[in-house]
Amino acid sequence: MKKRLFSILIALMGLSLLGIIVVQIFWIQTNLSNRDRQFSLSVNNALAAVSEQIKERELRDYISATQKIMDSLGSPKASQLTEVFQYIDRSTIDNKTLLVSRGIIEDSYGIFPELFDPASSDSTPILDYRSVKATTFLEEDVEGTIDRMSVSERIERIERLSSMDKAKYESIFMDIAATKVIEKRVSTFELELLLGQELLLRDIDVGFEFRVFEGNRMSSLGTDQFLQNINKTTYRMPLFVDENGLSKYELRLIFLEKTAFLRSSVFSSIALSVLFTVVLITVFAITFFQALKQKKISDIKTDFINNMTHEFKTPIATIQLALDALGTSAIAKQPNKVTQYLSLIRDESRRMNTQVENVLQISRLDRRELELTTTLIDPHTAINTAIEHVRLLVDQREGKLNVSLDPMQIKLPISESHMTNVWVNLLENAIKYSDDIVEIDLITSVTNEAFTVTVKDKGIGMSNNVKRKVFNRFYRQESGDIHTVKGHGLGLSYVKRIVELHNGTIYVKSQLKKGSTFTVRFPLKHKL
Structure with missing residues (x-):
């Protein structure tokens, strides 16, 4: 592959990867943003539910108290029939026309608003209401007259009657409750309980703080940590909204670990x-x-x-x-x-x-097809053969080959031909990569643990980068003309593989312009 085409392909792959990463980051941010909007909507719905529940609970409290008083007084002190209206119906049994008359009776027990609020100046009594019903059979000509009542008028009257049980006290008690301070109408415990329930119903399980405000004045209702976290996002909802949709109280809510909760949810x-x-x-x-x-x-x-x-x-x-x-x-x-x-x-x-x-x-060797035929011989035999092989090359360069062989006699299972090639390769490399002066030391030593061979030269040496690659197949150190030193980059790869097949190890130490030292070590199975 041409270098330019290779560079273009790598650049395109890099741009594609960068684009995918950018899209992933955008998707994550969008997902978090959508979750934040959903979270805000759920919180506002929870606040609205809490506000409505508190308002309904207060109304139920007033109605229950009034009904209890009425029951204790017995019969009403005065009654009056109001809101009489009629509508036409038809019997499903005999198909006769009926005139149904309904009316509302107002019962007064002599209960006044000042009973709930002594400071109230309202003298209008609180009334109870009952409905009455009468049915009359009609002739056909009367039905035609009654039938002229508009549909909207009938529906309006029926709806007023069906909702009367709730609405008959609401306006009165709202006016009474509005005169009381907020602490008398709701408690911190109730707010915290209802908020926790409504938030959990919407799968929002995260710590929160809240406070009730009257305009910009903070009331005593709420948690103590609200002010310390007031810089966080605040959710607001009015409390005790009147008939005109106005309220002087506001419930404010904050979340301590909102960001962590949103991240955990996605x-x-x-x-x-x-x-x-x-x-x-x-x-x-x-x-x-x-x-x-x-x-x-x-x-x-x-x-x-x-x-x-x-x-x-x-x-x-x-x-x-x-x-x-x-x-x-x-x-x-x-x-x-x-x-x-x-x-x-x-x-x-x-x-x-x-x-x-x-x-x-x-x-x-690469295909694991090379079989070594080993013989138990003195390892110095292969070394001496290799020395004789390269002696002429050293002489041609007018160099020195200093040999120091350990006199202790040992025997190792080795392949003589392959091991000879190992020493020849190491010695030839020492000759080839030496400068004008060729000086090579070959030293063997026998210890209680291993047989060690060292080949040291004073040649051009190697950098750390070259040392890491010197045993790789086809690798050759490049310096100027690549053919200045003949070879194929196979010698040291072959040496390392043969040494390993003999259960040995090889490593190199080298410094640029100071030479290299190759050390081959074969462990002794039986200690001396």
Whole structure:
């Protein structure tokens, strides 16, 4: 994938993720806003219900007290028939026309408003009302006359009669109650009880404070913590509204933990939204880093192919030149030259075969198909073989290879061929990544716990970033021309895998321009 297209895709994915996050935040804010409006509506309905219940309770108290007094006085002192009205009905049994007459009788027991309020100057007695009914059979011509009464007039009279039980005392007692102070009409306990009940009916279970005000004057009715939280959102509702819809009292309500309650009420939806957003961000991050990793692997593989091509190009050209030389008659007549060129072809062919074999071994290691055939031998055997293999390379660089082998004889189950390759790779790396002066120390030690091999050089060293990646497959330290140091980035990956298959460990210490130290450690199953 081209770098520009890759960058565009990453940018589009990032913008999409950012857009989803913004939409999620907007949805959460909208959800909280809607819940706040619903909360306010429920609170106002609860306050209205409390106000109506208090008003009805007060009216019932006055009516009950009046009825008790009337019952104790016995018969009324005076009665008067009022509000006589008639309407036409028809018998369902014999289909005859009936004239139904209704009337209201006012009974006076001599009860005056001053009985409830001594300061009252109203001398109008409180009356009780009873309804009476009479039925008369009518002739057809009378029915026609009565039938001329308007429908609205009949309905009005019937409604007045049916609501009379409630309305007959209401206006009187409202005037009486209005003369009393608010503390005489309702208590803090009643308000708190009714508010709690109405709020719970609407699923509002949160602490609240309230106070009753007369205009801007605060009454003694309410909770003590109201003033300390007066800066919070206040809900208001008038109390004891008169016939004109006016009231001088107002119930004010606040909630201590409104914000926390609103958030808890939508917590599940917010939590799921946050969870899915986090999952989406995580997936995006994983995808992003995997894409970067794959791109890097692709670059590394391309570099590997280029290096392999470079490694094969020289021996192939050498073989081609040797074959061309052998094809000439002058060389064919010189047996020494023929032998020399054939040896050159054999060496270069063996070199290419070694490169291919290394790649195949790494592939088999990745697929877990490589089987090690181990033999219980002295580990120094493979080390000595590797030293002989690289001795010529050190001499060509006019360097030093200082070897210090522990004299204690031990035996370990190892694959001699693979372990030889391990030491060859480590020594060749020390040679390749040394500057003009090649100086390598190879030290072995045998302790009661383990057999340890250290390969130390004084070469270019590695940064911390390189140390973390040095055992990765195809990884090569880049510095200027990538082909300055030949290789495929497979050697140390192969070394680490072989060491691990022998139950060993390998780690590296390095500093830039001071050299590197590779330490391989094999635990001893049986202590010495």
